[in-house]
Amino acid sequence: MGGEAQNAGGAAQNAGGADDYAARRARMVEDQLVRRGVRDRDVLAAMRAVPRHLFVSDDLRHAAYDDTPLPIGFGQTISQPFMVARMTELLHVNVRSRVLDIGAGSGYQSAVLAELAGDVFAVERIPALAEQARERLTKLGYRNVQVLAGDGTAGWPEHAPYDGIMVAAAAAEVPPALIDQLAEGGRLVIPLGPTHGEQVLTVYERRDGDVRVERTLHCRFVPLVGARQRDAWSRDHEDDASDGPGDEGPRAPRWDEVGP
């Protein structure tokens, strides 16, 4: 948006501009997050700051601040804003945190984490999505995020241990490598449960040589598809030769997560 438009067309030209999106974002934070009990001020500020509309395709921009996940191609989705905020809140990150983000997808969650944490290491198994997320994050000026195209069930050992590990895809059980890469005091948030059913957002915390487990809200995520564990999807489809629903096809994604 260039300068201050004084002519009659000014307001109309500004519709869909940066200010308009900022206003929608502020409304999203109030109506979808604060109203549902997200309280962490830093998380709310991060959600107010990250331009979610730049993490979806042009034709979905109008819906970027709606209370819903949206398709990002390859049968995958950008998570519902509330789910991103709640998961981020559960992770307890601050400027000193080193965070691992598994299932980078559009890169949106990585950007929210980058607003709060010291360093973010993001892993995405679909190379085209990883590349797109990397480009977006660079263009938006996030210098504290690195994106790796690969299987996140192995974590990213080179940068371990992590103070926070976020997993944005559902698994039958937590990949052991991720627990191994969790720092003392570190927290891991992952949806656990069957691919086709309701999952539970589960928090692991490593403290004093122990790993504590806390089950929180119900959720629905696309499956975590990886070599390091028998994921829920392959367990349900023992005879299927493909490696999951990640290939883009004519069918609408069936694994969209929904709100609690």
Ligand code: SAH
């Ligand atoms: N956090 C993302 C949500 C993407 S949906 C966002 O903000 O847009 C979950 C993502 O997990 C998908 O992009 C999917 O390809 C990815 N994924 C599934 N299994 C994975 C694995 N083993 N390693 C890394 N990424 C994986």
